[in-house]
Amino acid sequence: MTAPASAEPTAADRRRWARYLVEERAEAYVYQELAARKTGEEREILQSLAEAEHRHEQHWLDLLGGEPARLPRAGLRSRLLGWMAGRFGSIFVLVLAQSAEARSPYDTEKYATPAMRADEKIHYEVVRGLAARGRRRLSGSFRAAVFGANDGLVSNLALVLGIGATGVSSSLVLFSGIAGLLAGALSMGAGEFVSVRSQRELLASTEANEDAALSAGDLDIDENELALVYRARGIDQEDALARSRRIITAAQEGVRRTVTGPIRAHDATSDHELIGSDWTAALSSFLLFASGAIIPVLPWIFGLEGLTAVVVALVLVGVALLGTGAMVGILSGGPPLRRALRQLAIGFGAAAITYALGLLFGVSAV
Template sequence: MSGGLGPTGMVHRHRNIQGGTARAAVFGVSDGLVSNVALILGIAGASTDPTIVRVAGVTGLMAGAISMAAGEYVSLKAQAELVERELAIERTSIAENPEAETAELAAIYVERGLAPEQAKVVAAELMSDPEVALDVHAREELGVDPTQLGSPLAAATVSFLAFALGSFVPLIPWLGGSGTGAVWASALLGVGATATVGGMLARLTERSVVRTAIRQMLVAGGSCVATYLIGGILGASVG
């Protein structure tokens, strides 16, 4: 978290929202919950044989977790490589064309409200240190913090574990249960857990806990109903 001094002298802090691990954790748990409870209830709608449902649930857990981890790794790796390429171009330009880069930085500050002469002074001061200059250009031109790119491997690991955790919750009733009771328990656990995730997300984003939790519950509940009905229709047609 970074800190700053507000206009009233009070220190305010910001969370790091650029790195990939926090996003991977939230989306991993949420996706795991919704996708696997929908899968489990879809299978249960066609057949309440607990063995079939368990196999489908575990398979969905593993396939989804691996897919999420792979996608997160590839996405963040590509993003990091793209940013690193742009930083390399910027570093070369700062070394070879410092006057042009200084003028470019000054122009940015003029657009933001500084007087031209003051902007030139600020830009020249920042450009006096190549590393500071690179950091400033990255933030002002590319819109990224080069120190907060995130780790693709860490994000992939978190994504895998989070998805697996979320997927496991609606599978719990089927480990020792079966039939209508397991169907209801799985649905209630899945929907209830999504509400909890929604509440946690609301606290992080400082949004309404109730509204966010209800939104998550509606999404999960709608998915459960839809897949259960589809499973029932397919099961009846196959049977």
């Protein structure tokens, strides 16, 4: 199915088709670049999306009667996605592609086929699903990174502004900022170490052992307590009894079922891997907090004083807060500007309170 026969296409129609053509090519390129960085199912899905975009491209080529002598450039968003697809991880590209797929021009385009309109709606859902996968994989580490860096930014900005507002010397403000950086980073690192270590110790204390398996061969196949072990682990009575019978039968036959294991409901090793290393978590938290906390102190490190140092600190922290907020917005699929401004308002609000308290105590001290 190509163009409707009701009207002869105009020059404006042909220009619009050419624009659609280059956009479809740009989108196909994005999906091909992303597919090249993936393996398995995700690679196949992205390649299928690229093939669909090529079908759409061919539709506009047919309407145009072949490759035009001159073509417009793809839009800025499409060019940016193409550039990012070849250089960065897919999650940022996918969340941007998701919002692009949500605004299909074919809904009101009379020369687009119904199949193309349906394809675009399906593409949106597919890209949203792939982006959701990436968000789930990234959510834990990203949350920790944003929380650690943002905590360092806000807490140390509030500290140096509050101390500076009392009228103390610049050297004391600098010392307070460095002390706040070290204290906060060490606290974050120690807290993360204790948290992860406690989780691992708790997991180790609740791991199943093989003691019951050693006696499985001596149990009565119909009347036994092995089913109670599974029921205690949350398995319903019928399934627990069926499992225990299979295990006892295997034990009596002298066969060790390593896959269904007599008592383990899942592999405990995977739980330890999911929780991660306590030392790695502690070091990451320390560095993330420190990376944020050093920014408000930079003006005093480079010798600035008074109001100049305060203004520079606010600018530096403001840019950092806007950046982290916008990144959160992009990854969550929300408006980046709104998330950035919210982050900025929260950070500056906390700093304003401590600055006001510093002024109050500074005046009182005088």
